Amino acid sequence: MGVDILTILRRHGRVHGLIGPFVAPKLTPDTWEPFCEWLDAGLAGDMVYLNRRRNERRDVRCLNPRARSLVVYALPYSGAPPGTETVHSGLLSAHATGEDYHHRCRNALEKVVEALRTELRTHVEGWIHVDTAPILERDFARQAGLGWVGKNTLLINPDLGSRFHICEIALPFDLPATPVVVPDGCGACTRCLDSCPTGALVAPRVLDARRCFSYLTIEYKGSIPRELRPVLGTRIFGCDTCQDVCPWNQKATVRSFSDAETLAMDAVDILDLDQGGFRTRFRNTPFERTGRTRLIRNTAVVAGNLKTQKATDSLLRLLKDTEPLLREHAAWALARVRGREAAESIRVAYEKETDARTRSDMALSLRDARET
Ligand code: SF4
Ligand code: SF4
Structure with a gap:
């Protein structure tokens, strides 16, 4: 049987x-x-x-x-390898397409x-x-x-x-096991550990999720640590670095789904999505589970890293968003994108801010903007 x-x-x-x-x-x-x-x-x-x-x-x-x-x-x-993104784009983990x-x-x-x-x-x-x-x-x-x-x-x-x-x-019935033990193919390689941008792989096969961008951009609901924001680069959703460098992925012979699927997303488009727009655009996608707040939080950081001037108006709007998390990350991004020119807008937002955590982070962004 x-x-x-x-x-x-x-x-x-x-x-x-x-x-x-x-x-x-x-x-x-x-x-x-x-x-x-x-x-x-x-x-x-x-x-x-x-x-x-x-x-x-x-x-x-x-x-x-x-x-x-x-x-x-x-x-x-x-x-697909990145190819369609513009300077206003952010990267998605391949699993999220x-x-x-x-x-x-x-x-x-x-x-x-x-x-x-x-x-x-x-x-x-x-x-x-x-x-x-x-x-x-x-x-x-x-x-x-x-x-x-x-x-x-x-x-x-x-x-x-x-x-x-x-x-x-x-x-609910017994099946014969297929335990062909696959031998460890890592050997002396340490490419993934060496390439992780945050040192989240604290030892072989040990992940500190608190420093991993896959966790921070998808699972984590809080504020992305300030010291890691510049390191996030253009990653909007997830991180593939420790997979991309792995020789076993470079020589993988079995693939599925379209290679034409894009791994890029326009950052400015995302920043402008309200709740209704988010639901319409991302129904049945992995972003639906993560939700608007986290996706826009990540995208604001990416816009800051890209210094996307086109994102200025969107970030200014986000300074007034109902979500404190988004106000905080918008202030950080504005300081990066516009520097001293954004200081007055950040100051006004800071003065009005009622959330204590957001306010203290905004104070740092205001300082950064003034010092730029
Ligand atoms: S997913 Fe990215 S941040 Fe996380 S361990 Fe891999 S390389 Fe590091
Ligand atoms: S890059 Fe791949 S093969 Fe090399 S150590 Fe990491 S998981 Fe193993």
């Missing part, structure tokens, strides 16, 4: 762009304790949801009590489960997980033979590199 099911899973997975199935040999991760140590060291930043559900991550059956097997798939993605990958993966897995039901002519329970469930997905993917954990903390497959999403189906 197991072999037939694997064949069905492989055939229908392929139809929907999935690579697999890879079947984990057990339903308990090998790295739960190191994961807890990482949380306890505070390296997860404000991702409190990881801590709240840490115990559920001990065993897939905490979440799906009737599960007997965990089937892992990879959904590859690729992005197109439809939200949570939807893409879930839709594909639902079709696989449906196909399984049709071919087996019976109702089969299949619990689908894409990124958001309390499951140590990377651990199970490694156990199942999808790849090894690189020094950049990402799972690397010899053919795919690291540009793929991991998604799973828990099933």
